[in-house]
Amino acid sequence: MKKEVTAETLAEQQREISISEFFLKNKHLLGFDNPRKALLTTIKEAVDNSLDACEEARILPEIKIEANDMTNDRFEVIVEDNGPGIVKEQMPRIFGKLLYGSKFHRLKCSRGQQGIGISAAAMYGQLTTGNPIKIVSRTSKNKPAHYYELHIDTKQNEPQIIKEDTIDWDKEHGTKINIILEAKYQKGKQGIDEYLEQTAIVNPHLHLIYKNPEKEVLEFPRATNELPKEPKEIKPHPYGVELGILIKMLQDTEASTLQSFLQNEFCRVSAKVAKEICDKAGLYEKSRPSRIAKQEAENLFNSIKKVKIIAPPTDSVTPIGEELILKGLKKEIEADFYAATTRPPSVYRGNPFIIEAGIAYGGSIPKEDITRVLRFANRVPLQYQQSACAITKSIISTSWRGYGISQSKGSIPQGPLVILVHIASVWVPFTSESKESIAHYPEIVKEIKLALQEVGRKLGTHIRKNVRANEQKERASLFERYIPELASSLSKLTGNKKEKIEEDLLKILKKGIPEIEENGQIKE
C-alpha cells in the first residue's frame, strides 16, 4: 500500500542540512572540484590571507610554502608567514568555522572576499583524511606562540578543539598552518607553480620560498621594499546595492530615521540627496528603517536609480602601479621589451575600479605559441575559466595586428608575447563563486581595452623600430654575400680583375642602401 503523503510525513524527512553536506554538494563553487584543484585552492587561500594580513599590518611579507607528498594521494600543506599573527581567542573561529571572517562585511580592496577560504580548506582536509588543521600563531615577541589542532563540528559549524598548547617558536610574529588533504600534484599550467609565479609578478614586495612535492626549492625574491598603499574601506554606493542587501541593511541599521540611514550607511549621500530619494519613493524621510524593510523597500530601491548621485570616491582602490608591474614582469619573465599602464579610476554599478595592463615581448618567450594571458583580480591570479572572462574577451576584440602582432580573427594574438591585466576594485564582479573570471560589464570591458591599446601602441613602436633595423641589417648582409659572387661572374665574363670589381661594389654598398632602395639610383 502506498503511504499517504501528508505534512506530517514530509516533516519526518525535513531536517537541518549540515554544513559539511552543504560543503560537499557545493565544493565546486569553492574551488575544490577535484584533487588537483583542491591543492591549489588550499595554498591559494592561505597565501591570500597571509598577504592581506601583512599589508594591513604594514609588514613586508615573507611566506614559506611546503607541499609534501605523503603518498596515497595525501599531501601535507604548510604555509608560514611573518604577518601580525592572530590573537588566541580568535584562532578557533577563524580556522574552525565556516563563513567567519573580517572581509565579508566591508567594501575594501582585499584579496579574499567571502571569508570562506581557509576554513573550507581545513574542512576539506578533515573530510578527506580525518586530520585536523594545525595552527601556530604569535602576535609579538613579548607574547607566547599558541598552538591549536582543530576540527570543525560539521553539524553546528563550530570549532572543535582537539589540542591546544603554548609552544616555543623562533618567529617574533606570524602564523603557520598545516593541513593534510587528499590531493594531486601537477606541474605547469593551472598548477601551484604557475599560481606562485604569477603571484610573485603582481606582488613584487613579496618574498616567497616554495618547496614543491618533488622537493625542489623555488625562491621568488623581493623586487621592491615598497608596500602597496593601504586600501581605504568605503561604504557602499547606492547604485551598487541589491534589493536583498538593502532590506538587510534597513533591518540591521542603528539609524533611527530613513534619511539618516541613507546618509550614514552609504557614501556620496548628502541630506539633500537622501531627502530626494525618499520623496521619489513616496516615503517619509523620518520613517523607521526597520518598518521600510518590511513594506516599502522595493520603492526605495527603485527610486535610488532615479536620483543623480555623484560617483563613489576612488581612493579606496589601490592599483599596483606601472613601475611595480614592470618590476614584477622583469623579475619573472625574460623578455626584450616591457610596457605597463595604470588607467585612471572608473566606476561600474557604483563600484570604483582600476584597470592595469602590462606586456612583455620577445626574449625567451616562445615565438610560435598563443600569447600567454595573466589575469589578476586584486592581485590574485585567475587561472581557470579563461574563455569566460571579460579580460579574454577584451584581448580578443583588440586589434593586435596594428601593433605588429599576428592574430587570427576572434582569437587571442600569437607571438612572443605575455599580456597581463589586473583589475583592482572594492568589489570585483566575478561570474561565479569560484572567483575565476570577471563578469562582462561594459564599463570594465571598455577600460581593459583602453589599457591594452595603451601598452599595444608602445609595443607597436618598439616592434616597428626593431623590424626596420633588422631589415636593414639583413639587406646589407644579403648584398655582402652576393658581391664576391657577382665579381667572380663578371670577371669570368670580361677577364677584368675580380678583386677590383669587388672593391668597387663594396664602395657602393658603403654609401648606403636605403638611398639605393628608394628609386634604384644611388644618391650622394
Added chain:
Amino acid sequence: MDKSRNKTKDELQFLGRKIISKIEKKENPYLEVPVRSLSNVSYDKKSKTLKLGENTSKRFFFNVAHSKKFLQTIEVASICKNLLEEGKHASLRDVFYMAKRTIPNTKVNLVDEQTETDKSLEDLELITEFSREQLHVNANKMGSVVGKVKIIDRGDSINWAKLGSGGWSIPSNVEEIKFEEVKANFVIYMEKQAIWERLHEDKVWEKLNCILVTSQGQTTRGIRRLLQRLYEEHKLPIYVLTDFDPWGFYIYSVIKYGSISLAHMSEKMAIPGVKFLGIMAEDIDKYGLNKHLIKLNEKDIARLKQMKDYEWFRDNKAWQKEFEAMKKLGSKAEIQALSARGISFISEKYLPEKIKNKETID
C-alpha cells in the same frame, strides 16, 4: 673560331664591360630587360606575327628583389661565354648544374631550380637578341620526322625516309642542317606522337608524299624552326593537326603567329602561312564524332574565352566560328575519336579527303 660565334662572344663580353663601367662610376648596375607578358605583346598585322613591345624593366643589383636574378643572369652569361669560347654546346640542365653552387658561409644557393637558369637564359636572349641556340645552349630532343627528304647534319648524309619506325629525331638546333633533296609536297605537323606513329605505320608520307612531324607535347623551338625553314626555303605548305579543343587551337596559334613568352623570337619561328587541318567543328557531324565528345571543363571554357579575345583571332571569322561552335557544343573531341571508324580511317579517308578538298582554316 667562326665569325658568328666570335660576334656572340664579344657581345656578351661587352655586356659585362658595360656593367663594370657603371660599377666604377659608383652607379647601381642594372640590366634592362624587355617585359614578357601579354601587356607588352601586340599583333603586327603586316607581318602577321606577335611582336614584343617597347616596355622594359630595369633589374638592379642593389635591390633586394632583383639582386639574385641579376647575379644569376650575369653568371649564365659567363657560362655561355665559356661555351662559345670552347666551341661546345650544353643542355639547359647542364647550364643549371654549371651555375649551381652554395654561396660561401651561407646556406644560400646561387640557383635552386633549373627554372631559374632557364629564365636567365630567356632574359639573356632578350637583352642580347641572340637566340639560346646561338648562345650554345640546346633544349632536349623532343620530336620525330619522316618523309622524302635528304639532309646533311654535321657531315652525315641522312635520308628521313630510311630511318625505320622511329624516324629522325629533331635536335633543338636545326640551324646547321643543310637540305640536300626535298621531294615531299607538303608537311603535316601533329602534336600527338601516337597519331604520328599511326600515320607512319600506314605510310601516309609515302602515299600522300608529305613530311610528318611530331613533338611530344609542346612544340619545341627546334621543331618550329625546322617547319619554318621547310616553309621558307622550300615553299612547302604546312598543315597542323590537333584535337578539337582550346589547347589544340593554341598549338596552331603558336606555330602561326608566335607565342607570348617568346614574342621576341617571332621572326625566327612564326609561320604566317600555316593552315589548320583539323579536327574542326564541321568534321564532327561529317565523320560522326558526336558520340565521342568530351565535355568542356571550367578550365577549357576559360581558355576558350581567352582565345576568342586574342587580338589575332578577333577579326578572323573562320576561327570565331570554330570558337562559337565549340562553346555551343560545350564539348571537345580528340583526333583519336576517328579510330572509332576503323584504326586506319584517319590515314585512308580523313586526311586524303581533307587535303584533296582543301578543307582547312587559315
